[in-house]
Amino acid sequence: MQFGIFTVGDVTTDPTTGVTxxxxxxxxxxxxxAQKAEEVGLDVFALGEHHNEPFIPSSPTTMLGYVAAKTENILLSTSTTLITTNDPVKIAEDYAMLQHIADGRLDLMMGRGNTGPVYPWFGKDIRQGIPLALENYALLHRLWTEHTVDWEGQFRxxxxxxxxxxxPLDGVAPFVWHGSIRSPEIAEQAAYYGDGFFANHIFWPKEHFQRLIAFYRQRFEHYGHGRADQAYVGLGGQVFMAKNSQDAVNQFRPYFDNAPVYGHGPSLEDFTEQTPLTVGSPQQVIDRTLTFRESFGDYQRQLFLMDHAGLPLKTVLEQLDMLGELVVPVLRKELDAKRPAHVPDGPTHASQIERMRALEAAQAAEVQDADATALEEVSA
Known part of the structure; x- marks a missing residue:
């Protein structure tokens, strides 16, 4: 089980000080x-991609390349690479380069983004969002798995x-998660390729995401990648902690009330009831997160959003200390103990090499069996 954090990189005024x-x-x-995440023992640091204010991570490869040079163990990921508005050729080359720089400590989360104006800024039509996502990833997959590619499509x-x-490093492409909060077509895409499906279920009730994840698992098995419960599932979440739960609520409320996206909307109490947002003690975070397995089955990756809404850096670093010391060790022990042996761990470069070798061995065995059958038929 992999635990980590993701950031959307918003530049937001601290509502308690007025400082931006x-x-x-x-x-x-x-x-x-990102460096603190490794220090406290987290497995993953993930960075979004945005091209509009108030967000600043317009070049994830630049920032992740820096983090790769400053860390040794933590997996680096995007928490959205815009498969719709980026050129698949550029994605293939940029992230293969980053994979080499990070010695394999890299994967990606493909997504369409949620900002309509980005499409025309990059010469794309938002009405073609799903077709763009499907075609562009089909090309990217071929660029990483085939040495020489001939390609003709609709959009490039x-x-x-x-x-x-x-x-790609060692002939193995970075592992890909397909992120979606509403589109079964993307869940189908993830299943078709045997990739991961990431449900960043931080805005809507769990029932919506249960349907998407169940559909992805079913289709993963349909395409012959393994049993449904062996599919690769990742989940998002949001937490804010204090030793005393009421202190956590009091400290976080002004940030919640003024947060980008959901600020000035539902109350903190309503939002925590309807979504995975947990504001309270470390034990409350543990208890709430353990319910995710009951809702979605065994899964491989849990990422938390912890640095948004104007929270000062000092507060975020304190939150990470609590997450790494008090929360993740308990979650890791509990969830790993419950996960059946046939359900895979979170994907890594090493595990992808093993997966590739197993597939090659299976294919070689099929060819050998076919040759033996043909020989028997000739002999008869």
């Missing part, structure tokens, strides 16, 4: 937070005899 960080301060804070110029460079 500069873009430079926010960028440097995110880099500090054709390719003839093209090889993206560098090639």
């Amino acid at each position: 960080p500069t873009e430079n301060e926010r960028i440097k804070a995110i880099l500090t937070i 110029t054709p390719l003839q005899g093209f090889t993206s460079t560098p090639r």
